[in-house]
Amino acid sequence: MINILIADDHTMFVDGMESILKSESDLQVAGRSYDGPSVIDFLKNNKVNIVLLDVNLPGMNGIEVCKEITAHYPDVRVLAISMFNEESFVSEILNNGAKGYLLKNTGREELLKAIRTVANGDSYFSKEVTETIMKSLMNQRKASGKNTSFIPKLSRREKEVLKLIAQEFTTQEIADNLYISLKTVESHRSSLLSKLNAxxxxGLVRIALENNLLD
Amino acid sequence: MINILIADDHTMFVDGMESILKSESDLQVAGRSYDGPSVIDFLKNNKVNIVLLDVNLPGMNGIEVCKEITAHYPDVRVLAISMFNEESFVSEILNNGAKGYLLKNTGREELLKAIRTVANGDSYFSKEVTETIMKSLMNQRKASGKNTSFIPKLSRREKEVLKLIAQEFTTQEIADNLYISLKTVESHRSSLLSKLNAxxxxGLVRIALENNLLD
DNA sequence: ATAAAACTTCGGGTAAACCCCTAAAAATAA
DNA sequence: TTATTTTTAGGGGTTTACCCGAAGTTTTAT
Structure with missing residues (x-):
C-alpha cells in the first residue's frame, strides 16, 4: 500500500487527484495539505510514502518544503507537481531531492505511472518536462562541475556576505550595505574562507559559482 | 514510408537492427554505412528520412558526421546510438543536431518507437539516457553565458596571469611561476581589470568563469 | 617603412584584504 | 534548559591588491 500526501492549495485540483487515486487499490490518500508548514507537520505524525508536492505553495514554497522533507524524512519520496514547465523550477526542486516532476495537465494514466515509479525508488519525468530540460541542456553546453566536493552549510549572513563579495564590493561597502561593522564582515569572510577552504x-567566488551558492 | 540509413561499423548489430526494421511496413532500410564519410556520400544520392548514427564511428566520428548532416541535409533526422551512456557524448551530439539518443541495449519496441517519434519531428531519449542527463543537470545548473557582453582580446600573458589568479595564487606566486617580477604581474592584473571592466x-574571475576564459 | 598601438616590464605609495586573537549578545538546536 | 552556532565587534599587525606613472619591446596598420 502506497500512502500519499497531497500538498496543493488548489482544492479543485486536489479533489480531482484524489478521485483518481481512490479507485486504485494499491494507493491511499493519507492526507491533504494546503500549505508548506502543514506538510512537515503531517509527516511528523503519519506514515507517508509519497508527497505530491505543488512547487508553488503558499506560506513556505515547495522548494523549501522539499528540502526539509529530504533532510528529515529521507524515506518519503517527493513527486513535484506544477503548472509551469519552467526549467528553473524543475532543476531547482530536483536539486532539493524531488524524485519526479509532473505538469498539472498530466493525465490519469501518467499520474498513476509516475506515482508507482517514484514509489518504487526510480525517478519520473513527464515527456514535456524532459523536453524542456533537454532544450536547456542543448543551449548550455559544457557542464561545469562533476566534483563531489562537500560544501558545508553556510549561515544566512555568510551567504549574504558571499553574494556581495561576488559582486565585487569591498569590505567597507558590504558593511555599509548590511549595516554592520567592517570587522564583522571580515569575520564572516574569514569563516567563509575557512568553511570553503579557500x-x-x-577562491570563495570560484567555489560559489561552481556550486551555485549565489541563489 | 520512412527511409532509414544505418550507420554503424558493427555488422552484427546492423544485421540485428535491420531484421527488426524489415518486419515493419512503414519502415525501410535505405542503406548501410560503416564509416563517417560514406554516410555523407550516401545522402548525396539517396532520399533518407532518418539516420541511425553510431556515435563512435571510424574514420570521421559520429559528432562530426552529425554536424555535417544537420548543416547540409536539414531534413534528415539523426537518431544517435551508442554503447555508452556518457553525459559528454549525449550532450555533445545533441548540441550538433541529433534528435534522439539511444543505447545499444535498447529493445525492439523502444527502437521502433524512437524511430517513429523522431521521424515525426519530435525528440526521443531512452529512460537511462534521460536519467544520465538529469543527474548531470543536477550538478550543473545555470549554464554560463547568454550575455552579449563584449570581451576584449586578452594577450598571452594576461591570460596566463588570469588563470593563475583564478587558481587563488598570490601575485608573488604568479611572478615566481612565470619568472617575472611581482610588479609585472600587477601590471597585467591592472590591464585585466581595465579590459574586463572589473x-x-x-570580478576578474567571475567574468572569466562566465565567459569561459580559462581554457 | 614608419608611426601608432599594444604588450611586457618595473618602481613607489596607499588602500584593502587577510590573520590571530578575544568575546559577548542573540538565535538555534538538542 | 543547556549546549551549540551565529552574529556581532574590536585590537593590532602582516601581506596582498590596487593605483599612478614610465620605459623598452613587439605587433599592427597605414
Missing part, C-alpha cells in the same frame, strides 16, 4: 576571495 | 580580482 585562500582568498577569488 | 573592480577587483573577484
Amino acid at each position: 585562500r582568498n576571495s577569488v | 573592480r577587483n580580482s573577484v
Whole structure:
C-alpha cells in the first residue's frame, strides 16, 4: 500500500487527484495539505510514502518544503507537481531531492505511472518536462562541475556576505550595505574562507559559482 | 514510408537492427554505412528520412558526421546510438543536431518507437539516457553565458596571469611561476581589470568563469 | 617603412584584504 | 534548559591588491 500526501492549495485540483487515486487499490490518500508548514507537520505524525508536492505553495514554497522533507524524512519520496514547465523550477526542486516532476495537465494514466515509479525508488519525468530540460541542456553546453566536493552549510549572513563579495564590493561597502561593522564582515569572510577552504576571495567566488551558492 | 540509413561499423548489430526494421511496413532500410564519410556520400544520392548514427564511428566520428548532416541535409533526422551512456557524448551530439539518443541495449519496441517519434519531428531519449542527463543537470545548473557582453582580446600573458589568479595564487606566486617580477604581474592584473571592466580580482574571475576564459 | 598601438616590464605609495586573537549578545538546536 | 552556532565587534599587525606613472619591446596598420 502506497500512502500519499497531497500538498496543493488548489482544492479543485486536489479533489480531482484524489478521485483518481481512490479507485486504485494499491494507493491511499493519507492526507491533504494546503500549505508548506502543514506538510512537515503531517509527516511528523503519519506514515507517508509519497508527497505530491505543488512547487508553488503558499506560506513556505515547495522548494523549501522539499528540502526539509529530504533532510528529515529521507524515506518519503517527493513527486513535484506544477503548472509551469519552467526549467528553473524543475532543476531547482530536483536539486532539493524531488524524485519526479509532473505538469498539472498530466493525465490519469501518467499520474498513476509516475506515482508507482517514484514509489518504487526510480525517478519520473513527464515527456514535456524532459523536453524542456533537454532544450536547456542543448543551449548550455559544457557542464561545469562533476566534483563531489562537500560544501558545508553556510549561515544566512555568510551567504549574504558571499553574494556581495561576488559582486565585487569591498569590505567597507558590504558593511555599509548590511549595516554592520567592517570587522564583522571580515569575520564572516574569514569563516567563509575557512568553511570553503579557500585562500582568498577569488577562491570563495570560484567555489560559489561552481556550486551555485549565489541563489 | 520512412527511409532509414544505418550507420554503424558493427555488422552484427546492423544485421540485428535491420531484421527488426524489415518486419515493419512503414519502415525501410535505405542503406548501410560503416564509416563517417560514406554516410555523407550516401545522402548525396539517396532520399533518407532518418539516420541511425553510431556515435563512435571510424574514420570521421559520429559528432562530426552529425554536424555535417544537420548543416547540409536539414531534413534528415539523426537518431544517435551508442554503447555508452556518457553525459559528454549525449550532450555533445545533441548540441550538433541529433534528435534522439539511444543505447545499444535498447529493445525492439523502444527502437521502433524512437524511430517513429523522431521521424515525426519530435525528440526521443531512452529512460537511462534521460536519467544520465538529469543527474548531470543536477550538478550543473545555470549554464554560463547568454550575455552579449563584449570581451576584449586578452594577450598571452594576461591570460596566463588570469588563470593563475583564478587558481587563488598570490601575485608573488604568479611572478615566481612565470619568472617575472611581482610588479609585472600587477601590471597585467591592472590591464585585466581595465579590459574586463572589473573592480577587483573577484570580478576578474567571475567574468572569466562566465565567459569561459580559462581554457 | 614608419608611426601608432599594444604588450611586457618595473618602481613607489596607499588602500584593502587577510590573520590571530578575544568575546559577548542573540538565535538555534538538542 | 543547556549546549551549540551565529552574529556581532574590536585590537593590532602582516601581506596582498590596487593605483599612478614610465620605459623598452613587439605587433599592427597605414
